[in-house]
Amino acid sequence: EAGVAQSPRYKIIEKRQSVAFWCNPISGHATLYWYQQILGQGPKLLIQFQNNGVVDDSQLPKDRFSAERLKGVDSTLKIQPAKLEDSAVYLCASSRNKRTLAFRETQYFGPGTRLLVL
Amino acid sequence: AQSVAQPEDQVNVAEGNPLTVKCTYSVSGNPYLFWYVQYPNRGLQFLLKYITGDNLVKGSYGFEAEFNKSQTSFHLKKPSALVSDSALYFCAVRDENNFNKFYFGSGTKLNVKP
Numbered sequence: 239e240a241g242v243a244q245s246p247r248y249k250i251i252e253k254r255q256s257v258a259f260w261c262n263p264i265s266g267h268a269t270l271y272w273y274q275q276i277l278g279q280g281p282k283l284l285i286q287f288q289n290n291g292v293v294d295d296s297q298l299p300k301d302r303f304s305a306e307r308l309k310g311v312d313s314t315l316k317i318q319p320a321k322l323e324d325s326a327v328y329l330c331a332s333s334r335n336k337r338t339l340a341f342r343e344t345q346y347f348g349p350g351t352r353l354l355v356l
Numbered sequence: 357a358q359s360v361a362q363p364e365d366q367v368n369v370a371e372g373n374p375l376t377v378k379c380t381y382s383v384s385g386n387p388y389l390f391w392y393v394q395y396p397n398r399g400l401q402f403l404l405k406y407i408t409g410d411n412l413v414k415g416s417y418g419f420e421a422e423f424n425k426s427q428t429s430f431h432l433k434k435p436s437a438l439v440s441d442s443a444l445y446f447c448a449v450r451d452e453n454n455f456n457k458f459y460f461g462s463g464t465k466l467n468v469k470p
Binding site for chain 2 (some may be wrong): 269
């Protein structure tokens with residue numbers, strides 16, 4: 239099966255500009271996650287979708303970050319305006335998460351988008 | 357709150373020698389534990405997971421992990437390291453009581469020298 243797809247792979251912008259990332263999860267995966275991975279750290283969850291609904295966005299800086307998954311399949315993450323500290327790799331992941339035994343499901347990651355804010 | 361700790365930022369091992377990458381966890385419910393590997397400029401790749409059952413879990417690329425409930429540990433092991441195993445390794449715990457969120461450790465850089 240095809241893996242999680244993300245684009246673009248790399249992006250360089252100046253601070254205060256806006257940027258958008260796209261993710262297409264594995265077919266049939268109900269849950270989609272966006273993570274931010276700053277150099278030298280583990281991934282930090284930004285937002286989690288179950289189908290087209292937001293399950294958890296407690297760590298999403300909502301004043302500048304937004305995400306949507308309108309049809310319950312692919313998703314976009316936007317930053318507007320970007321700050322220097324947003325430089326990171328943005329990882330998208332998906333899992334099947336059937337209603338029962340969801341804790342058994344493995345999360346599969348895309349290649350990530352590396353963002354550099356100058 | 358759920359958390360994992362990877363006490364070593366870096367582990368160095370010679371090719372052919374056994375390797376261990378350490379992970380300890382803290383959970384309020386049942387521990388569901390995962391190991392991922394990340395190669396440069398790549399996303400995280402799933403290695404193995406512990407859900408229930410045998411304490412020794414076997415995974416991809418010859419890796420295995422030992423679940424130890426009394427020590428709250430889930431160390432990653434491999435009997436004979438390869439240079440190609442050099443990468444960043446992340447331990448993660450899943451919180452079934454909180455939307456099945458994953459909590460990742462800070463990562464351990466494994467260097468395997470020829």
